Amino acid sequence: MNHSAERSLSTYLTGFVLAVLLTAIPFALVWGGLLAGSAVYAVIAVAAVLQVIVHLVFFLHIDLKSTPAENLFFLAFAAVLIFIMVGGSLWIMMDLHHRMQ
Amino acid sequence: MLGRLTVEALPFYSWVAMGGAAVTVGGGIAVFLLITWLRAWKVLWTDWLTSVDHKKIGIMYVVLALVMLVRGFVDALMMRAQQAFSLNSEGYLPPEHFEQIFSSHGTIMIFFVAMPFLTGLINIIVPQQIGARDVAFPFLNSVSLWMTAAGAALVLISLVVGKFSQAGWTGYPPYSGVEYSPGVGVDYWLWALITSGVGSTLSGINFIVTIVKNRCPGMTFMRMPMFTWTTLCISILIAFSFPALTVVAGQLTLDRTLGFHFFTNGDGGNMMMFANLLWIWGHPEVYILILPAFGIFSEVVATFSRKRLFGYTSLVYATACIALLSFTVWLHHFFTMGSSANVNAIFGIATMIIAVPTGVKIFDWLFTMYKGRIEFHPSMVYTIGFMVTFVIGGVTGVLLALPPADYLMHNSTFLVAHFHNMLIPGALFGYFAGLNYWFPKAFGFKLDTKWGIRSFWCWIIGFYLAFMPLYVLGFKGMSRRMEHYADPTWQPYLIVAAIGALFVLCGIACIAIQLYVSARKWGSARDITGDPWNGRTLEWATSSPPAPYNFAVLPEVTDIDAFHDMKILGQAYQPPQHYEDIVMPKNTWIGPALGALAFALGFAFVWYIWWLVALCFVLSLVCVGIRASDDNSEFVLPAAEVARIERERLAQISPADMHDMHDYVPRGAASGAPLTGTV
Amino acid sequence: MSAATILEEEQKHALHSREFGFWIYLMTDAVIFALLFASYAVLAENSAAGPTSNDLFDLSRTAIETGLLLVSSLTFGMASIALMHDQKGRVVQWLFVTLLLGLAFLAMEMGEFGGMIEKGAGPEVSGFLSAFFTLVGTHGLHVAFGSLGIVVMIGQVLVKGLTAPVRSRLMRLGLFWHFLDIVWIGIFSAVYLPGVL
Ligand code: HEM
Ligand SMILES: [Cu+2]
Numbered sequence: 004m005n006h007s008a009e010r011s012l013s014t015y016l017t018g019f020v021l022a023v024l025l026t027a028i029p030f031a032l033v034w035g036g037l038l039a040g041s042a043v044y045a046v047i048a049v050a051a052v053l054q055v056i057v058h059l060v061f062f063l064h065i066d067l068k069s070t071p072a073e074n075l076f077f078l079a080f081a082a083v084l085i086f087i088m089v090g091g092s093l094w095i096m097m098d099l100h101h102r103m104q
Numbered sequence: 105m106l107g108r109l110t111v112e113a114l115p116f117y118s119w120v121a122m123g124g125a126a127v128t129v130g131g132g133i134a135v136f137l138l139i140t141w142l143r144a145w146k147v148l149w150t151d152w153l154t155s156v157d158h159k160k161i162g163i164m165y166v167v168l169a170l171v172m173l174v175r176g177f178v179d180a181l182m183m184r185a186q187q188a189f190s191l192n193s194e195g196y197l198p199p200e201h202f203e204q205i206f207s208s209h210g211t212i213m214i215f216f217v218a219m220p221f222l223t224g225l226i227n228i229i230v231p232q233q234i235g236a237r238d239v240a241f242p243f244l245n246s247v248s249l250w251m252t253a254a255g256a257a258l259v260l261i262s263l264v265v266g267k268f269s270q271a272g273w274t275g276y277p278p279y280s281g282v283e284y285s286p287g288v289g290v291d292y293w294l295w296a297l298i299t300s301g302v303g304s305t306l307s308g309i310n311f312i313v314t315i316v317k318n319r320c321p322g323m324t325f326m327r328m329p330m331f332t333w334t335t336l337c338i339s340i341l342i343a344f345s346f347p348a349l350t351v352v353a354g355q356l357t358l359d360r361t362l363g364f365h366f367f368t369n370g371d372g373g374n375m376m377m378f379a380n381l382l383w384i385w386g387h388p389e390v391y392i393l394i395l396p397a398f399g400i401f402s403e404v405v406a407t408f409s410r411k412r413l414f415g416y417t418s419l420v421y422a423t424a425c426i427a428l429l430s431f432t433v434w435l436h437h438f439f440t441m442g443s444s445a446n447v448n449a450i451f452g453i454a455t456m457i458i459a460v461p462t463g464v465k466i467f468d469w470l471f472t473m474y475k476g477r478i479e480f481h482p483s484m485v486y487t488i489g490f491m492v493t494f495v496i497g498g499v500t501g502v503l504l505a506l507p508p509a510d511y512l513m514h515n516s517t518f519l520v521a522h523f524h525n526m527l528i529p530g531a532l533f534g535y536f537a538g539l540n541y542w543f544p545k546a547f548g549f550k551l552d553t554k555w556g557i558r559s560f561w562c563w564i565i566g567f568y569l570a571f572m573p574l575y576v577l578g579f580k581g582m583s584r585r586m587e588h589y590a591d592p593t594w595q596p597y598l599i600v601a602a603i604g605a606l607f608v609l610c611g612i613a614c615i616a617i618q619l620y621v622s623a624r625k626w627g628s629a630r631d632i633t634g635d636p637w638n639g640r641t642l643e644w645a646t647s648s649p650p651a652p653y654n655f656a657v658l659p660e661v662t663d664i665d666a667f668h669d670m671k672i673l674g675q676a677y678q679p680p681q682h683y684e685d686i687v688m689p690k691n692t693w694i695g696p697a698l699g700a701l702a703f704a705l706g707f708a709f710v711w712y713i714w715w716l717v718a719l720c721f722v723l724s725l726v727c728v729g730i731r732a733s734d735d736n737s738e739f740v741l742p743a744a745e746v747a748r749i750e751r752e753r754l755a756q757i758s759p760a761d762m763h764d765m766h767d768y769v770p771r772g773a774a775s776g777a778p779l780t781g782t783v
Numbered sequence: 784m785s786a787a788t789i790l791e792e793e794q795k796h797a798l799h800s801r802e803f804g805f806w807i808y809l810m811t812d813a814v815i816f817a818l819l820f821a822s823y824a825v826l827a828e829n830s831a832a833g834p835t836s837n838d839l840f841d842l843s844r845t846a847i848e849t850g851l852l853l854v855s856s857l858t859f860g861m862a863s864i865a866l867m868h869d870q871k872g873r874v875v876q877w878l879f880v881t882l883l884l885g886l887a888f889l890a891m892e893m894g895e896f897g898g899m900i901e902k903g904a905g906p907e908v909s910g911f912l913s914a915f916f917t918l919v920g921t922h923g924l925h926v927a928f929g930s931l932g933i934v935v936m937i938g939q940v941l942v943k944g945l946t947a948p949v950r951s952r953l954m955r956l957g958l959f960w961h962f963l964d965i966v967w968i969g970i971f972s973a974v975y976l977p978g979v980l
Contacts, residue, residue: 018860
């Protein structure tokens, strides 16, 4: 998508190292049983979101300046809609689930 | 070898079913013979079926929509006839047949009438409105058309081989699951949805890219005509909502064919998830049907009131608002599923909020008409009929958005009346207005106005007669989809509704007569300038019908209503300094081939003919491969040829044909003198 | 302007349009995956007396799969860098490495699926397993198509060279490949890790 940004080796390597770290943390937590309860889920979720951002920035070269505005728009729109659809679905279905018990 | 397909699939079990099959097959044979008799096969194939020209693709879409409108309407007539007589009796349709009819009516009207109709009009007009020579992906456009046609063909063939779904157009499980609907009907429905859904998704993407990337110089987003704006918005809606349809249809297919448990009663399925996913697509879908009609009304109102559109900016923002909000209200289709009060309240409020931007639009159109010189062209008459009628539908919609009220009205004929009240004026009337308005652009001659007005009166009277009684019946407690009933006080209303359907029949007949009459005397109604209505937007700058490349030289625009300004400034119909070579896409057989394969694939899936499934899949990949490795899919139309076509056109236009723009020149308020250079 | 330059101009515009169109396609695909994730979340607990995620998931396999995909993202990046420097041979080499990693991933996944089905934990057993196989299988199918794409593109680079259309296709394929890796982040975070907790 991004024609002007410099795609150097170091970008990819930085992204790779960060991604490995953000993968290793949740795996280690689950494997080692280091945390318990909802804290684990929170760490997994945060690591996942961060890693998605790392991939977008370092592998797909999304950045606010040089990526064409329309591409950013559709990325943001997709993010909002995914939030509405998935969040809404889970809210509705969990609510129904509770009321069925 | 043939899976579960046997002779028993043929409809020899009932006279009505055999009649339907006979009409379908007979119609097919008649068309075949007619084309053969006209010796038109070669022309049809080389100029039309294989065409990648957006105007021709658009025309084919509209033809598909009109044919399917007749089929869908015959279903409606049959239902109205059944209910008019089935008080305490079976009527003439057994329950399983009645169920197929309302299922196919709903499916056909939404997927194969409304969708192709609007896609067709968009195809013909939008590239011209933005001053482009073509859509972004002409070949993909052809694939979209043929995927849609393949879906329609699957619905049609279900009348002859096997049965259609009995589960309604929404196909809720568990009834649509394999346990309660073991036959092929639901599979036909699913594959028709999946193939045409793929087609729609592709055209959605195509038009987003077209509008974002192919606008002519100077056409900023805030200078795009309203119809283009609504197209952009619904293309985005299509691209983001149809995936939900694909997912839910795919999951139900997996349940039915491979024994998965997404939506089954037992084994950990959750059928409520089906309603949830279906309506994530379904609510945006109704705006996909309605917004383009709003775009058409905006164009028509401005042109036939002879005024600039009132509140252009507010219309744009209202459209964008509706588009975004339409993703946040889907639960109102299943308020009664048992969500807690909080959930229902939030979605109910969100639903009511949508009425606000819609109201804004109505006022914008009214203010455009205010003090305008209104011309009662059929398209304008449809627009006015829409405004009056749609408001009623909007009010009943807000009523239904109240969860407690919905608990009473859910699944009653009140709901049936409400959504027809939205879709017939709000979608169909818009498309008819578009048909009357843009027909000369597509074919080079005008439609007869007398029959146009007659069709309008039949439609609107028919609409009120057919659906107002249903509001009452809803209050009296009649639920939808009833094959027979026991309350004698309902019957008079149902008889009125049947009479209404007969009026609509006349309306459809009037449209057919209008097309026939206009074609007969086309020579006297020719549109020589390409601008029969003194239009305002760029599609009127091309010839009628337009040259394959639309614009010999790309126009430059400085304001909305670009062509109106060009005419005032005397820039219209001026030959350019010089012509240039134009790159055009070549026609290709791959689009229709992929459509045929999609049809065969769907058919094979429905009947479990697995070898045919595999074969079609491989052949489709081969087609895609052939296309992808073809680096020679375009040709250059030489400048000399362009110049010849354009000179021929301009030579035909005499100044007498042109519209007198004298009255439209902006004048100083005090002096009354024309303001130069301020257009 | 000559016919050739017009064609060239036109081609540049067409390639830009394709890149943008492909981007929108990716967004629609993201919605498909998002809804498959939602379906999985709704059905994850519904194992209907069949095996549960705790009985079935093997984190070390998931870790290896994750590693394979992550490294393949890096190697596709190497191919993109080589493309920038017009090193045709390098491009082919890195694409080839990426292909091998993708195939290794697919092999592991098929092994996993096969093992589960053998153990009587196929998709027709419960809502949970239906949703699991559909979500993870759809991702796997995408990886398979991506691998097919890499094979085709290796062929095109060798036959046609690094022409403008080939570059554009490679770029789009790269987007696709990185996108699949992003989906995989969702899969191990929402399916496998919570599944063994
Ligand atoms: C042209 C005049 C039309 C008539 C007389 C008509 C009549 C009917 C009737 C009698 C039903 C069944 C009502 C019931 O369940 O009791 C029905 C259902 C339906 N109609 Fe129409 N209709 C017309 C046009 C349309 C149009 C233009 C659309 C959409 C664009 C449409 C969409 C539907 C849908 C979605 C259903 C629900 C099907 C179901 O229950 O699954 N109809 N219509
Ligand atoms: Cu709705």
